[in-house]
Amino acid sequence: MLTTDDIIKDGHPTLRKVASEVKLPLSNEDKETLEKMMEYVQNSQDPEVSAKYKLRPGIGLAAPQINISKRMIAIHVHDEKGTLHSYSLVNPKIISHSVEKSYLTTGEGCLSVDENIEGFVPRYARITVKATSITGEELKLRLKGLVAVVFQHEIDHLNGIMFYDHINKQNPSTPPEDATPIE
Numbered sequence: 001m002l003t004t005d006d007i008i009k010d011g012h013p014t015l016r017k018v019a020s021e022v023k024l025p026l027s028n029e030d031k032e033t034l035e036k037m038m039e040y041v042q043n044s045q046d047p048e049v050s051a052k053y054k055l056r057p058g059i060g061l062a063a064p065q066i067n068i069s070k071r072m073i074a075i076h077v078h079d080e081k082g083t084l085h086s087y088s089l090v091n092p093k094i095i096s097h098s099v100e101k102s103y104l105t106t107g108e109g110c111l112s113v114d115e116n117i118e119g120f121v122p123r124y125a126r127i128t129v130k131a132t133s134i135t136g137e138e139l140k141l142r143l144k145g146l147v148a149v150v151f152q153h154e155i156d157h158l159n160g161i162m163f164y165d166h167i168n169k170q171n172p173s174t175p176p177e178d179a180t181p182i183e
């Protein structure tokens, strides 16, 4: 199983690379990697397992964070209504998005960044994502709220972008104009 030690930290060049498209159909190796990523995210949210293996909790993980520069992400998160959104995806792509922005009122963190970085991270409020699932089916997802933020954070990792790249340097803690806060 993956542990927090397998997650590379800011400064590692892989986090700044544009990750490669994954060949379809998925090789066993790529399938295995994506299953381990989802296992990490789920384990990290389990009180016993995360305590036992000292796992830093995460609601998403991108392959570059385990030093694999491939376009694969795992997301496992309950939204504001308590609905579970669990996805193991390859080659995700934002094909459209709202003009309207949103942001987490808590700011964002990252399993690849040890220190807390203050500031709001402007995101698109609504996005449409096309991706292939681990079982090979083409998906088209219309997302908003926290889940949309997680997808944008993970897809950024595939393009070598870190959350703090989006923080307004002049006024990091001024809420982004005309943006919807997500508590």
Ligand SMILES: O=CN(O)C[C@@H](CC1CCCC1)C(=O)N1NCCC[C@H]1C(=O)Nc1ccccn1
Binding pocket: 057, 058, 059, 060, 061, 062, 065, 108, 109, 110, 111, 112, 149, 150, 153, 154, 157
């Ligand atoms: O690329 C993937 N990562 O770096 C793991 C990140 C991804 C999230 C950061 C903001 C949006 C996606 C992650 O999950 N975290 N970041 C560091 C420690 C805490 C944890 C977190 O933010 N948890 C959370 C947030 C809101 C509601 C519930 N839980």
Ligand code: NI
Binding pocket: 109, 110, 111, 112, 153, 157
């Ligand atoms: Ni991250």
